[in-house]
Amino acid sequence: MDKKFDLDKIEFCKEPPIQEPDRQYYYMKKCRESVKAQEAALGRPLTACVQNFGCQMNARDSEKLRGILSEIGYQIIDTEEADFVIYNTCTVRENANLKVYGHLGTLGHRKRKNPHMLIGLCGCMMQEPQVVEKLKTSYRFVDLIFGTHNLYKFAELLCLAMDSDRTIIDIWKDTDKIVEDLPCQRKYAFKSGVNIMFGCNNFCSYCIVPYVRGRERSRNPEDIVNEIERLAKDGVVEVMLLGQNVNSYGKNLETPITFAELLRRVEQIDGIERIRFMTSHPKDLSDELIEVMKDSKKICPHMHLPLQSGSSRLLKIMNRKYTKEQYLTLVEKLRAAVPDISLTTDIIVGFPGETEEDFQETLDVVRQARYDSAFTFIYSKRTGTPAAAMENQVPEDVVKDRFDRLLELVQQISKEMSSRLEGQTVPVLVEEVNTHDKGYMTGRLANNLLVHFPGDEALLGKIVKVHLAQGKGFYYMGEMVQ
Numbered sequence: 001m002d003k004k005f006d007l008d009k010i011e012f013c014k015e016p017p018i019q020e021p022d023r024q025y026y027y028m029k030k031c032r033e034s035v036k037a038q039e040a041a042l043g044r045p046l047t048a049c050v051q052n053f054g055c056q057m058n059a060r061d062s063e064k065l066r067g068i069l070s071e072i073g074y075q076i077i078d079t080e081e082a083d084f085v086i087y088n089t090c091t092v093r094e095n096a097n098l099k100v101y102g103h104l105g106t107l108g109h110r111k112r113k114n115p116h117m118l119i120g121l122c123g124c125m126m127q128e129p130q131v132v133e134k135l136k137t138s139y140r141f142v143d144l145i146f147g148t149h150n151l152y153k154f155a156e157l158l159c160l161a162m163d164s165d166r167t168i169i170d171i172w173k174d175t176d177k178i179v180e181d182l183p184c185q186r187k188y189a190f191k192s193g194v195n196i197m198f199g200c201n202n203f204c205s206y207c208i209v210p211y212v213r214g215r216e217r218s219r220n221p222e223d224i225v226n227e228i229e230r231l232a233k234d235g236v237v238e239v240m241l242l243g244q245n246v247n248s249y250g251k252n253l254e255t256p257i258t259f260a261e262l263l264r265r266v267e268q269i270d271g272i273e274r275i276r277f278m279t280s281h282p283k284d285l286s287d288e289l290i291e292v293m294k295d296s297k298k299i300c301p302h303m304h305l306p307l308q309s310g311s312s313r314l315l316k317i318m319n320r321k322y323t324k325e326q327y328l329t330l331v332e333k334l335r336a337a338v339p340d341i342s343l344t345t346d347i348i349v350g351f352p353g354e355t356e357e358d359f360q361e362t363l364d365v366v367r368q369a370r371y372d373s374a375f376t377f378i379y380s381k382r383t384g385t386p387a388a389a390m391e392n393q394v395p396e397d398v399v400k401d402r403f404d405r406l407l408e409l410v411q412q413i414s415k416e417m418s419s420r421l422e423g424q425t426v427p428v429l430v431e432e433v434n435t436h437d438k439g440y441m442t443g444r445l446a447n448n449l450l451v452h453f454p455g456d457e458a459l460l461g462k463i464v465k466v467h468l469a470q471g472k473g474f475y476y477m478g479e480m481v482q
């Protein structure tokens with residue numbers, strides 16, 4: 001666990017510091033005292049469970065929640081039979097919200113049997129005012145609710161919830177604050193996500209993210225480089241640079257730098273062998289970035305480049321700010337600069353007003369771009385977005401038919417593309433013991449595809465050479481080469 005403060009050195013006699021994150025370490029210590037008292041009363045350690053929903057940025061935030069809870073003295077467990085359960089929610093699609101309400105019902109029952117239990121909710125869904133109103137009326141047993149902008153204040157808010165019998169709610173509309181350097185319990189010892197920016201200014205007409213994650217704000221490059229240097233010292237060999245739109249990194253900095261320049265600086269860090277990043281917006285994908293990828297020894301040959309639709313008419317209504325032709329030109333440039341690049345994407349089917357012609361344009365881009373894989377989504381109306389108010393929502397059966405046709409084409413091409421390295425021997429980061437066969441390990445190629453090969457846990461976190469014996473569609477079977 002990487003952290004910078006020692007709670008034992010914090011004194012309670014003084015007022016809590018104003019400065020962040022010092023102030024949060026003060027409250028972590030306060031919470032720790034309460035946890036110790038409860039443990040003495042219950043005669044057992046207290047446990048906590050963090051359930052993560054949604055994207056990699058949420059997953060990184062959940063590692064911080066686990067780090068803070070562990071610092072406070074909770075034992076982190078994976079099941080919801082815990083003394084404290086918190087959901088880090090997502091709201092990118094309607095069904096994400098429904099899932100959380102379903103889970104909450106079960107938790108409510110458990111709390112009735114364990115009145116000392118605490119329940120918390122945070123993340124994007126909490127930034128929707130109608131959600132918080134519903135929680136206040138129908139889920140009064142929830143102890144703590146906070147949003148995306150003040151996640152760093154978790155310890156302070158938990159302290160309030162521990163001493164109160166009413167629901168603590170603290171939702172901020174927006175913020176210009178960035179507070180990192182909090183305890184963090186990473187899922188993997190050898191790789192880590194690193195937030196480089198927050199928020200999004202693009203306002204794609206179907207997307208709720210700008211309303212729940214706020215305006216774009218980039219971290220100072222020095223802070224990012226310092227964090228990655230600390231991670232490298234802590235045994236991390238691969239970093240994933242995270243942001244809703246990493247390509248517009250640095251625009252709001254006092255001394256603006258480009259994302260490409262940040263990558264050049266991260267490339268210099270000893271101990272880091274692989275650099276990944278997500279998510280890129282095509283409208284900000286610069287020639288400079290493609291040049292840096294071409295010359296880099298560490299940036300992985302994988303680009304997730306959301307298309308959403310292949311129809312320039314629809315892209316305009318989606319407010320995506322690029323055309324079909326511009327997107328395909330980017331694909332050409334990427335393939336010319338990084339020949340073995342793996343391209344993946346996001347595609348929405350059934351956006352309001354989508355015609356069969358529009359859909360045919362999408363299929364045409366899929367045929368030309370030849371993605372290794374694609375996340376395909378059925379359009380989901382998000383209250384508060386311009387698209388939600390648009391007429392001519394596409395009938396469900398038409399959407400279903402198009403979705404099936406798209407999936408078929410994507411999978412056919414992905415099968416062809418994903419086995420193009422068959423017979424080669426490539427470097428692989430060994431990530432976990434194979435879930436189906438304990439005699440096998442699962443590793444990730446630089447282009448993000450997986451390979452399963454005979455091996456044992458001693459290989460975890462190492463980059464080893466693996467011969468790709470057979471392509472199996474979305475993964476390979478292989479043997480390690482000494």
Ligand code: SF4
Pocket residue numbers: 200201202203204207208209210244245281
């Ligand atoms: S770029 Fe568009 S789709 Fe992506 S988070 Fe921003 S508004 Fe949403």
